[in-house]
Amino acid sequence: MDSLNQQLSFLLTADRLKTVLRQTPLTDGSRRENSAEHSWHVALMAMVLAEYAPPGADPGRAATMLLIHDLVEVDAGDLFVYADAAAQARQVEAERAAADRLFALLPPAQASALRALWDEFEERATPDARFARALDRLQPMLINMETSGGTWALHGVTADDVLAKVALIEDGAPALGAHARRLVADAVERGWLAAGQEQARPARSAE
């Protein structure tokens, strides 16, 4: 198979990402979001929120990472971000096997380049990857806030659970992390998110 046909075969395999459902709903609540449209949304965020990237980060390169970051779900499916540690560990293995298979559909040099980009995202090894990962965490929070708590209410997620993810946003894009922290406080106040230990503590010490 020539180079172009390998690339088109990869792109047609990628089409299946449109059928992988995430937990997050659409903002109109009509259905769950799929991983392809999620990937578009976060890549668009990299473009629109470029000014909040940390020093040394290239938002265009982060967008590129975000276009491929979920491709492995074609084989491995999506795992809810608040799944338990054992499920997370199994998912890491499944995604690695998927990356081995999927990127190898491409011509060798391109397969290596895209695999390296995916590894960089997974390892949060660079400012680009940290910015991309921050956006990937922020996007479902924004949607949950638009849908009266969205997946939080549904799965009994607490403010502490969310704040653990917010740390990752703060690391990759400080200004967006600060905003995410305000969203959590707002969600607790509106009753969309159960107050966790970390939320409750300042209130107790003030008594």
Add this chain to the structure above:
Amino acid sequence: MDSLNQQLSFLLTADRLKTVLRQTPLTDGSRRENSAEHSWHVALMAMVLAEYAPPGADPGRAATMLLIHDLVEVDAGDLFVYADAAAQARQVEAERAAADRLFALLPPAQASALRALWDEFEERATPDARFARALDRLQPMLINMETSGGTWALHGVTADDVLAKVALIEDGAPALGAHARRLVADAVERGWLAAGQEQARPARSAE
């Protein structure tokens, strides 16, 4: 409203693109594709097929254009590529009004920059735009070939209709245009696409 809140409001409005359906099916035939996941797919194509961009084109910039190229459909909806001229003219007006409203949700400097990028795509004014437009035309052809003719059979589209669009692919990415021309010939042979005048002519002159 501060700059970040304007940007987040824009990004949440953009979420509605996930509910705009195109004519093209998914490759598994399970449902019609929406414009958000289509935008992801063509941006991914810009990345994977970068080597076929014409001299002077920046595939990364083309990918950026493709992330926003259909945003106007949040207000204007999607029009089938083979709709008649009157419908196409009405759509151009509706999309312009949508661009006026949607990009203006952003802080002024960013609104101007993204609107200029969208105009550039629409006008095919640059190599980047021509490459992006070529990919936007090629993507549904690839999916139609995977789904035994997809929308072609459904809407009685002829080989001539498709070849008129192939000219635009050839203009923006010659190697991909040549491939698209082979796909049309293949589709006619398989009976997925009715042979048009242009297809029939060489056969008649050979009689």
